[in-house]
Amino acid sequence: xxxxxxxxxxxxxxxxxxxxxxxxxxxxxxxxxxxxxxxxxxxxxxxxxxxxxxxxxxxxxxxxxxxxxxxxxxxxxxxxxxxxxxxxxxxxxxxxxxxxxxxxxxxxxxxxxxxxxxxxxxxxxxxxxxxxxxxxxxxxxxxxxxxxxxxxxxxxxxxxxxxxxxxxxxxxxxxxxxxxxxxxxxxxxxxxxxxxxxxxxxxxxxxxxxxxxxxxxxxxxxxxxxxxxxxxxxxxxxxxxxxxxxxxxxxxxxxxxxxxxxxxxxxxxxxxxxxxxxxxxxx
Numbered sequence: 227x228x229x230x231x232x233x234x235x236x237x238x239x240x241x242x243x244x245x246x247x248x249x250x251x252x253x254x255x256x257x258x259x260x261x262x263x264x265x266x267x268x269x270x271x272x273x274x275x276x277x278x279x280x281x282x283x284x285x286x287x288x289x290x291x292x293x294x295x296x297x298x299x300x301x302x303x304x305x306x307x308x309x310x311x312x313x314x315x316x317x318x319x320x321x322x323x324x325x326x327x328x329x330x331x332x333x334x335x336x337x338x339x340x341x342x343x344x345x346x347x348x349x350x351x352x353x354x355x356x357x358x359x360x361x362x363x364x365x366x367x368x369x370x371x372x373x374x375x376x377x378x379x380x381x382x383x384x385x386x387x388x389x390x391x392x393x394x395x396x397x398x399x400x401x402x403x404x405x406x407x408x409x410x411x412x413x414x415x416x417x418x419x420x421x422x423x424x425x426x427x428x429x430x431x432x433x434x435x436x437x438x439x440x441x442x443x444x445x446x447x448x449x450x451x452x453x454x455x456x457x458x459x460x461x462x463x464x465x466x467x468x469x470x471x472x473x474x475x476x477x478x479x480x481x482x483x484x485x486x487x488x489x490x491x492x493x494x495x496x497x498x499x500x501x502x503x504x505x506x507x508x509x
Contacts, residue, residue, distance in 0.1 A: 262311045266320075291325055323367045355419060362456075376405045377409060400442050417452070417453045418437055420447065420448040464499045471500050472508075
């Protein structure tokens, strides 16, 4: 048996997000050798196995958001009995907006080793193709379905400097883009990636206003990933910097020197402006 599927170890494996040919050799071997496979959708697992010409020799168990609690106990029993357990979801990595986290927590708490077979990722694939800065990003998952909750989620992210990645249903893509345009700004750059790695793969780039028009004028189909650029840095005003000057002066620094030091680290604010404001505030 492959060492990665040693007895009593929980293995999480990434599956193709569209094209079966993206399956790794390790995934193929794991599917062939696992004694118990927990799959989000057993029918999709069997279709994947057929496409990869892999024979599943272990027991296949459905494992999804509606039965995770009860089925996690089954996985723990198998691990305790020294069986190799493999967790796969419909596409991409288990745990990331997919079932699996409960199993990982339970396995760790019970003292079982957890390992991962890496592979395709819709988040990274969309980010790479988006044309938006990938150096710092956050994954925000699926936005809420209702308008009020959606805006409540987006509003705190309006000043987020990192690139943001969201999953979305094609039915709600237009509404979500409209909410993003309202909360992030019409001119914020973004990209919508659909059907990644599949025959009809498409990445639509533009401002949020342009993407809203696109989504309203076409039938959005397929698996959707939305990538949104982070907020541009906003220069602080002299009034916002004034408390810093006064605090430095209160600590013993000369007022003129404090104004000069704070202005040196700011953009668009002069030391003279800060000094005059600080004098006025003192008087």
